[in-house]
Amino acid sequence: MIDEKFDAIVIGAGMAGNAAAYTMASRGLKVLQLERGEYPGSKNVQGGILYADMLEKIVPDFRDEAPLERRLIEQRFWFMTDKAHTGMHYRSDEFNEERPNRYTIIRSQFDRWFARQAQSKGAILLCETTAIELIRDAYGKVVGVRTDRSGGPIHADVVVLAEGVNGLLGTRSELRPRPSAAHVALAVKEMHFLPPEVIEARFNLKGDEGAVIEAAGTISEGMAGMGFIYTNKESISIGIGCLVSDFAESETSPAKLLDIFKKHPSVAPLIAGSEVKEYAAHLIPEGGYKAVPQLFGDGWVICGDAGQLNNAVHREGSNLAMTSGRLAGEAIFQIKSRRETMNKANLSLYKKMLDDSFVLKDLKKYKDMPELLHTQAQNLFLTYPQLVSKAMENFLRVDGKPKIDKEKDTFRNFRKARGFGLIGDAFRIARAWR
Numbered sequence: 001m002i003d004e005k006f007d008a009i010v011i012g013a014g015m016a017g018n019a020a021a022y023t024m025a026s027r028g029l030k031v032l033q034l035e036r037g038e039y040p041g042s043k044n045v046q047g048g049i050l051y052a053d054m055l056e057k058i059v060p061d062f063r064d065e066a067p068l069e070r071r072l073i074e075q076r077f078w079f080m081t082d083k084a085h086t087g088m089h090y091r092s093d094e095f096n097e098e099r100p101n102r103y104t105i106i107r108s109q110f111d112r113w114f115a116r117q118a119q120s121k122g123a124i125l126l127c128e129t130t131a132i133e134l135i136r137d138a139y140g141k142v143v144g145v146r147t148d149r150s151g152g153p154i155h156a157d158v159v160v161l162a163e164g165v166n167g168l169l170g171t172r173s174e175l176r177p178r179p180s181a182a183h184v185a186l187a188v189k190e191m192h193f194l195p196p197e198v199i200e201a202r203f204n205l206k207g208d209e210g211a212v213i214e215a216a217g218t219i220s221e222g223m224a225g226m227g228f229i230y231t232n233k234e235s236i237s238i239g240i241g242c243l244v245s246d247f248a249e250s251e252t253s254p255a256k257l258l259d260i261f262k263k264h265p266s267v268a269p270l271i272a273g274s275e276v277k278e279y280a281a282h283l284i285p286e287g288g289y290k291a292v293p294q295l296f297g298d299g300w301v302i303c304g305d306a307g308q309l310n311n312a313v314h315r316e317g318s319n320l321a322m323t324s325g326r327l328a329g330e331a332i333f334q335i336k337s338r339r340e341t342m343n344k345a346n347l348s349l350y351k352k353m354l355d356d357s358f359v360l361k362d363l364k365k366y367k368d369m370p371e372l373l374h375t376q377a378q379n380l381f382l383t384y385p386q387l388v389s390k391a392m393e394n395f396l397r398v399d400g401k402p403k404i405d406k407e408k409d410t411f412r413n414f415r416k417a418r419g420f421g422l423i424g425d426a427f428r429i430a431r432a433w434r
C-alpha cells in the first residue's frame, strides 16, 4: 500500500473534503484524499444550489471551468395546500451580475471537477477506497487510517473527517455520536429532463438564467419538511425531505410525498412531458447548533455534514461544508507552519475560526428553530397554509359578498383554528428566529 507519511489524510471527496484537500495542497502540504465512491460525487446528492462566494474564497477563478448549470435570478417560496399555493416571489436583474452569487449544479459533475482542482495542487486522490478505522498511538492521538484495501495503515499528522452525514468512521471511532432520527431529514430527488427552451419558457428565463421554487405546506402531510424545484440547463431537479423521526411515526414514505408534490396542480405543468433519468435519496443533517458534536481532538477534525454543519432554515449545506473544509485546511497549515503538533489544544484553532465565521454564527442564531419546526409542524405545515389559502381565496373571489363580511370570515377562521394560539405561535417564531 502506501508507506509514506502524509501531513493530512482527508476522508471524503465531497464539498468539505475537496475544500480541505485543495486548501492544504495549494499551501504545499502533502495530502492524501480517500473517497469510497467510484469517483467524487458518485454518491453525493444536492438540490442543488452552489453558493459562489464560499467557493470563490477557495478557487477564485472557478467560473472559468467549473460545471455550472444556471445562475439563479429568481426565487419563489410557495405555501401550499392541496389545490393552491400562496407565493412570495423575488426576481432581480441585479442577480444577472458579472460574478453571479448562486448557481445550480449537478454534484456528480461538480465534485469530480472540484477534486481535480485539489489534485492539480498536488493532493493524491484514491477512489473506491473506504477508510474503515482510525489508527491511534499509545496516547490515543489519531495518527492515521486503515482502509478496505490490502496493506497496512496509512499515517498522517492529522485526519480530516469530511465523510458526510452518513459517514461511519467518526461514529464507529466514537468521535461523534450517530445523529438521532430527530436530527436528520430524509430527502428524495428526481431529475426530469426537458429541452432547455421548454425549461426557459415554463420558468420565464432566458439563456443561462435559472429559478428556484421552495415549497412548504400540506405536501409534507403535517411533518416538518420542504419541497424544492431547481432548474438546470437541461433538467429540473425536484424533491422533498422530512425528518426521519417524523417518517417513522407516519404512514407515509418519501416516495409518496414526492408523488403528491409532482401531481400538485401548480407543479405538474412545470414537469409535464419530461423524462426521469435519475432518482436519489440522501440524509440531510438538520439538528442545528445544539446537535453539532465536538469538532476537533488529538489528531483529528470534523468538517461539513459529518459535523451537522447545515443550516436547515436557509437550506444551506454545501457552503458550510466548503467553508469548514477551508478553515480546517487553513488551521492545519498554520499549525504545521509553526512546527507544532496536531494535538487537541492546537487544533482548537479550527473551532475558533468556525466560531468567528458565518458557519457557527448562523447555526447559533437559529439554535431553537429545529425544535420549533418539529413541535409546531402540524400548525406551521398544515393549519397555517390552509388558513392563508382560504384567506387569499376569500379576498380574491368576487361574489357580491360585502368586503367587510369577507374580512370577518377570515378573522373568524383564524380565531377558530388557532384562538389565542396565534399570539403564542407568533411569539415562538419570533423568538426562535431572532
Ligand SMILES: Cc1cc2nc3c(=O)[nH]c(=O)nc-3n(C[C@H](O)[C@H](O)[C@H](O)COP(=O)(O)OP(=O)(O)OC[C@H]3O[C@@H](n4cnc5c(N)ncnc54)[C@H](O)[C@@H]3O)c2cc1C
Pocket: 011, 012, 013, 014, 015, 016, 017, 034, 035, 036, 037, 040, 041, 043, 044, 045, 046, 047, 048, 049, 050, 051, 129, 130, 131, 132, 162, 163, 164, 165, 166, 167, 168, 169, 187, 188, 189, 239, 282, 283, 284, 303, 304, 305, 306, 310, 315, 316, 317, 318, 319, 321
Ligand atoms: C436532496 C438534497 C438537496 C440539497 N440541496 C442543497 C442545496 O441546494 N444547497 C446546499 O448548499 N446544500 C444542499 N444540500 C446539502 C449538501 O448536499 C450537503 O450539505 C453537502 O453535500 C455536504 O458536503 P460534505 O462534503 O460534508 O458531505 P458529502 O457531500 O456527503 O461528502 C462526503 C463524502 O465522503 C465520502 N465518504 C464517506 N465515508 C467515507 C469513508 N469511510 N471513506 C472514504 N470516503 C467516504 C462519501 O462517499 C462522500 O463523497 C442538499 C442535500 C440533499 C440531500
